[in-house]
Amino acid sequence: MSKTKPIVGITMGDAAGIGPEIIVKALSHSTVYEECRPLVIGDAKIIEKAVRITGASVKVNVVSEPAQAQFSHGTVDIIDLDLLPEDTAFGEVAAVVGDAAYQYLAKAVSLAQAHEINSICTAPLNKEALHKGGHLYPGHTEILATLTDTEDYSMMLTTPNLRVIHLTTHVGLIKAIESITPERTYKVVKLAHETLKNAGIETPRVAVCGINPHAGENGLFGYGEEEEKLLPGIQQAQKEGIHVEGPYPADTLFFRAGRGDFDIVVACYHDQGHAPIKVMGIEEGVNITVGLKGGIIRTSVDHGTAFDIAGKNIADEKSMIVAIQSASELAPIWEEEN
Template sequence: MKKPVIGITMGDASGVGPEIIIKALSHSSIYEICTPIVIGDFKLLVRAVQLTESRAELHRIADVKESRSQYGIIDCLDIDLLPHDLPIGAVSSEAGNAAFHFLKKAVNLAQNGDIQAICTAPLNKEALHKGGHIYPGHTEILADLTGTKDYSMMLSSPNLKVIHLTTHQGLLEAIQSITPERTYKVIKLAHKTLTSAGMENPKIAVCGINPHAGENGLFGNREEEKQLIPGIEKAALEGIEVTGPYPADTLFFRAVRGDFDIVIACYHDQGHVPIKVLGLDEGVNITLGLNGNIIRTSVDHGTAFDIAGKNLADERSMIEAIRAAANLSPK
């Protein structure tokens, strides 16, 4: 079987992105499952090789077809936008602008079928905005570049998978934006994603919005009955094994125990906190529902400016993100 080509975007080059990419690609197991190609600035990758004392050879390419796909050689599609002395660990408009263009190039390659998935190193929102690109994060950029309206964020760790009804919104706005149709669509997306990955009849559980899932109207204004349950029932009628809403304070424990294959969280922190408590180093962020069936995975941590350039960054989340991209790629 032909190995998928994974485009790995450098993210904000002032952060830990370049060094975790170099460290991740020092693992031969990555090359056994995919052909990784770094989409970024070649000279900043050279700096990361020196920083990490990597023995890898860097190979600058202008086209995906020039990739050598060989362990020990790191292919870099050079998007030459940054100065060689870009400050490390600082917010930079240049780095923010470059991070956007690295991602834009990856989307173009995915749309043309030149790569089978995108894996992103972290960007910095302040730098992104200073660079002239006003987005909350990667997910919203990808949705805009692909013309996608209905998408969702999934977080995955070895013991827990979570998909979100809402993400980068204030809490009041997020709750108000949940509708039965949105609930139904995200349930369908979760089911499709897991079955496409080879899981038969996945068990899906939905979190409640209020404490104790409203406890029959005792808490809140019956948001569960109005905004969640109709969508759950509609999906269940189609044969999807989905139940809830359940109290969030016990649901994640039950999912980790193995009662459910994936949890649907209602808002950002409800889903992010349990994943990150389980371990930042193994979490993967996955964007689902992009037009063109584009696969995108990411590390589940930020640019870590405080340790950037010190060779302290842990590459495990990047390794898991690359593996997830390869596993979810079209076969």
């Protein structure tokens, strides 16, 4: 495989949503092809319908493997799994569509594991459709963890001015705090460090949020969670030469990171990390799964399927473009295989 531009496998997501449209719109921009070699994994009939809806000046090129792709602006290369009919309805939850979204992702993982693509970028899926299709996962991240047999992984969110990685995500607040351990803190700090180092930041600056207001303020708030759950993990990472600080009060830490004091913030729970990201740039937000076995990087738009506007040619492709760019920037480059 070439060591120049990485091949980014773009999964179509839920075909009843805006995924096909934003993929076609994103691949209409020549700048995408300047940074990577995009390859769609989905249903060609649906992508062709999206081309008609958007009026994009592109042609669809069906291939059976990445080596057959043209990777040239004006052509949308796609591995066609041929799972859905052309008249698949927009804006409707359907089991067959949910299953198809899962199959696109599974195909992308197998290609990444075989080193035929360098990274994965996912269009949004619909959790209800996914479940109706027989795949009982909260979302992409958990599917990826299962398909790659990964236990220690994390969600990273990025905007142009802020990066956040999470200790916990889709669990209630009480359970989230209970599940934070020094080992989890250490592992996520290390994941943040390694991911940014692989992306070209020689000495990433990592900062960890406190759990309680004012990071506990020396026991004034909470029950010593910072000292019990966070500090030992931070200190372990520091002993290994990782540049990590904290725990710091979250109400000021995100401001400091946004102005450039740190390269990434470790958030303790879902809303602590998601809210600042969405305030600072929801249209350019990217969701990244890090820590997957085999070094696989997956990025995604930081929005949903938007069933209410699907098929109307009004969905904005900006987040998809940024997600593809992030998948390119963070992609491992596999060695040439004979």
